[in-house]
Amino acid sequence: MKVLKFGGTSVGTPDNLKKVKEILAAAQPEKTVCVVSAFGGVTNLLHACSELAASGDESYEELTEQIEARHLDTIKELLPVQSQSITFSKIKILLNELEDLMKGIYLIRELSPKTLDKVLSFGETLSSNIIVDYLNAEGLPTDLGDSKALIKTDSTHNNAIVDFAVTDKNIKHYISSAANLVVCPGFVSSDADGVTTTLGRGGSDYTAAIFAAALDADSCEIWTDVSGMMTSDPRQVAAAHPIEKLSFQEALELSHFGAKVIYPPTIQPVLDKKIPIKIKNTFAPEDPGTTICDDANGDKQFVKGLSSVKDIALLNLTGSGMVGVPKFSFRLFKALSEAKVNVIIITQASSEHSICVGIDQKDVEVSKTAIAQEFQLELSLRKIDPLEVEEKMAIVALVGDKMREHVGIGGQMFSALGENGISIKAIAQGSSERNITVVLDQKNLSKALNVLHESFFLSQRKRMNLFMIGIGNVGGTFINQIKAQYDYLNEFENVDLRVVGIANSRQMHFDEDGINLSDWKGALERKGEKMSSTAFVQKMVDANLRNSVFVDNTANAEIASLYENILTKSISVVTPNKIACASDYDNYLNLKSTAREYQSKFYYETNVGAGLPVLTTLGDLIKSGDKIKKIQAVLSGSLNFIFNTFKPGVKFVDVVRQAGIEGYTEPDPKIDLSGVDVMRKILILIRESGLRFELSDIGSESFIPAACMDTANNEEFYASLEKHDADFQKLVTDAEAKNCRLKFVATFDEGKASVGLQEIPKEHPFYILEGKDNIVLFYTNRYKDQPLVIKGAGAGAEVTASGIFADVMRIANS
Numbered sequence: 001m002k003v004l005k006f007g008g009t010s011v012g013t014p015d016n017l018k019k020v021k022e023i024l025a026a027a028q029p030e031k032t033v034c035v036v037s038a039f040g041g042v043t044n045l046l047h048a049c050s051e052l053a054a055s056g057d058e059s060y061e062e063l064t065e066q067i068e069a070r071h072l073d074t075i076k077e078l079l080p081v082q083s084q085s086i087t088f089s090k091i092k093i094l095l096n097e098l099e100d101l102m103k104g105i106y107l108i109r110e111l112s113p114k115t116l117d118k119v120l121s122f123g124e125t126l127s128s129n130i131i132v133d134y135l136n137a138e139g140l141p142t143d144l145g146d147s148k149a150l151i152k153t154d155s156t157h158n159n160a161i162v163d164f165a166v167t168d169k170n171i172k173h174y175i176s177s178a179a180n181l182v183v184c185p186g187f188v189s190s191d192a193d194g195v196t197t198t199l200g201r202g203g204s205d206y207t208a209a210i211f212a213a214a215l216d217a218d219s220c221e222i223w224t225d226v227s228g229m230m231t232s233d234p235r236q237v238a239a240a241h242p243i244e245k246l247s248f249q250e251a252l253e254l255s256h257f258g259a260k261v262i263y264p265p266t267i268q269p270v271l272d273k274k275i276p277i278k279i280k281n282t283f284a285p286e287d288p289g290t291t292i293c294d295d296a297n298g299d300k301q302f303v304k305g306l307s308s309v310k311d312i313a314l315l316n317l318t319g320s321g322m323v324g325v326p327k328f329s330f331r332l333f334k335a336l337s338e339a340k341v342n343v344i345i346i347t348q349a350s351s352e353h354s355i356c357v358g359i360d361q362k363d364v365e366v367s368k369t370a371i372a373q374e375f376q377l378e379l380s381l382r383k384i385d386p387l388e389v390e391e392k393m394a395i396v397a398l399v400g401d402k403m404r405e406h407v408g409i410g411g412q413m414f415s416a417l418g419e420n421g422i423s424i425k426a427i428a429q430g431s432s433e434r435n436i437t438v439v440l441d442q443k444n445l446s447k448a449l450n451v452l453h454e455s456f457f458l459s460q461r462k463r464m465n466l467f468m469i470g471i472g473n474v475g476g477t478f479i480n481q482i483k484a485q486y487d488y489l490n491e492f493e494n495v496d497l498r499v500v501g502i503a504n505s506r507q508m509h510f511d512e513d514g515i516n517l518s519d520w521k522g523a524l525e526r527k528g529e530k531m532s533s534t535a536f537v538q539k540m541v542d543a544n545l546r547n548s549v550f551v552d553n554t555a556n557a558e559i560a561s562l563y564e565n566i567l568t569k570s571i572s573v574v575t576p577n578k579i580a581c582a583s584d585y586d587n588y589l590n591l592k593s594t595a596r597e598y599q600s601k602f603y604y605e606t607n608v609g610a611g612l613p614v615l616t617t618l619g620d621l622i623k624s625g626d627k628i629k630k631i632q633a634v635l636s637g638s639l640n641f642i643f644n645t646f647k648p649g650v651k652f653v654d655v656v657r658q659a660g661i662e663g664y665t666e667p668d669p670k671i672d673l674s675g676v677d678v679m680r681k682i683l684i685l686i687r688e689s690g691l692r693f694e695l696s697d698i699g700s701e702s703f704i705p706a707a708c709m710d711t712a713n714n715e716e717f718y719a720s721l722e723k724h725d726a727d728f729q730k731l732v733t734d735a736e737a738k739n740c741r742l743k744f745v746a747t748f749d750e751g752k753a754s755v756g757l758q759e760i761p762k763e764h765p766f767y768i769l770e771g772k773d774n775i776v777l778f779y780t781n782r783y784k785d786q787p788l789v790i791k792g793a794g795a796g797a798e799v800t801a802s803g804i805f806a807d808v809m810r811i812a813n814s
Ligand SMILES: NC(=O)C1=CN([C@@H]2O[C@H](COP(=O)(O)OP(=O)(O)OC[C@H]3O[C@@H](n4cnc5c(N)ncnc54)[C@H](OP(=O)(O)O)[C@@H]3O)[C@@H](O)[C@H]2O)C=CC1
Pocket: 469, 470, 471, 472, 473, 474, 475, 503, 504, 505, 506, 531, 533, 553, 554, 555, 556, 558, 559, 576, 577, 578, 606, 607, 610, 637, 663, 664, 665, 666, 667, 794, 795, 796, 797, 800
């Protein structure tokens, strides 16, 4: 035996009713009770119609005509012509009765709860009559069960109380001799005198639950237009998916906060008898749906769903006069209760100095008045402070029976929210640990739900949102790498890496769904707006997207000066731009501590050695307690390339230009050739070793004539290099004469640092450093005699972009 209930949408159109018939046919030969709602929208029409009539507005007649047409048209479309006349006459009789009733309301200008029940009962009575005739005409022998006669209630109208003893007996008796398939109208009932009553909100679900409980059915199926209870609100969380199994308690918790598929009071009868409830989709009957039952905890998922409610206000009552005074909370709740204000969440600190309650925002004014009256005396004596009210809040709750078996769920929840800059206004958790509820600013609701969904549903991909300034050599290559790896990351790393903002010095472009990486240049060209770094940051902050990462691929100081503000918005920063980390020591330190304070990440692995793991290796040494004694390094890819390629007879400037074309030099090659780039890199290594050091502490000997440095742009610089070519030729011939090679070396030893061009003899490990390679030798307490060596390509767009990629993935996996 099973009971199926179809809601208003499921029976809303002839096409939908054909689907219902298929579902019922598939349920046969099992004995089946089918509870139906009124056709979708009809209950609202009946309401509106009776209110118009009661107010003396003749236009109620138009609505009665609409109701009539809706039912007669359904018969015409659904039933074969030869079967229509009997149904027409049955329905006509009911419609005439309804018309008379409306006329009566219009004449006496009165709509009592009793009359309203009578009016509303027509919705389900009409639909069930048509559906029964349709099923019979389709060859499914079906009886019409008279719910009104079977379900007995008290005489409370609009929300009657069921007399289960009589009702259960009636149902059992009737069903035992009824056809295999019985259709019953939902929502309707009657009192002991046979006067029509109704079951209130969720009434048809209640009817189904009453039948299922009375008949000890194997299951009670609620057929609706969604494929079950979802892990979160699908309008907010695109990745929300139906939950396969829930316990009764979990279902109640989820429905309480937001998941409107079932209305808790209505399932009580089946809950008492532990009859499984199935939520199924009429429009996708093959979907498994959700089963709500007593033993739903066999699976591994300990957080089953996230529910949420918007438009919450927090009332915070504080004051020294509250401490240790009995009855304070009692008086607060009494005042709210007398003002008919429903309290949704309560938190109180053990200091008893304050108590905070969450209520529906619409109740704020009445609550304020009630509290002001109740505590008039204490307020005047300043024993309590004026009530603090925070509006536009939202509630988010994690729900799952098994949460109590796992340590650290609250911690995971709070850190996931904290890492995304979402502050929690209030927290509540019952000792059952079935529900952890937080209150947060409503503007963060969607972000919070998505962050938590990604954090607790392991099967879900983590969406990363990248905002990138600088899309030249390195930035452009990084975008192309993301495009090439996009599918791989989705499939194997569960990371959905989207670029949602890009900019160069002229234009910026945003797309919250992710910029099409096959056409990012075109999109910037066509849709780009004028670039402004302030506007870029503002747009990024306003987008309020979870897991946002700002990537700076420029060599620009103004862009580097944005990091602090960005980090305070809990947005992580990844950059190959060395300017910030090589700026004042205090600024460098401040950026790192800001990142820690706001739980954002500040990663810059590519500042030294491009894609080589120099900084992470150094960080691991330091974290494990090692001490850096000495560093010897070749840190400029471009200079290494230049001195490996430059031979007597070749023009120095041509080699420098070639290094630029290969993508090894900085946008301003003077930064490389002057040694500043290397000074920045050794400075960053020293700082990462734990020392306070400034750029001015580093000794530097430039091999570039001062006149070359005194040029206004790259072309002037190149022209000047050409003019001084003889100087460079001499450098290389002198070195060759001594069987040496030229290397630009950075050294840190005994607390002193210097950079400069050196003639390196054959036996030195730097002699064979080919192409654009870098090499770093760390001498430490643990690596005393043989240094720890890191060597490989130290410049180039591909390797640098892959280092940026690695930093972004570290954030994704954190
Ligand atoms: N090349 C390499 O091997 C390595 C490079 N790096 C670092 O990578 C960074 C980028 O280098 P690279 O890609 O070669 O440089 P490019 O000159 O090729 O690209 C720089 C990008 O930054 C943009 N940009 C510059 N200033 C601004 C601004 N004020 N506002 C917005 N956008 C701006 C440029 O826009 P526009 O085109 O409009 O000027 C361009 O898109 C540098 O910091 C460099 O030190 C780090 C390690 C290795």
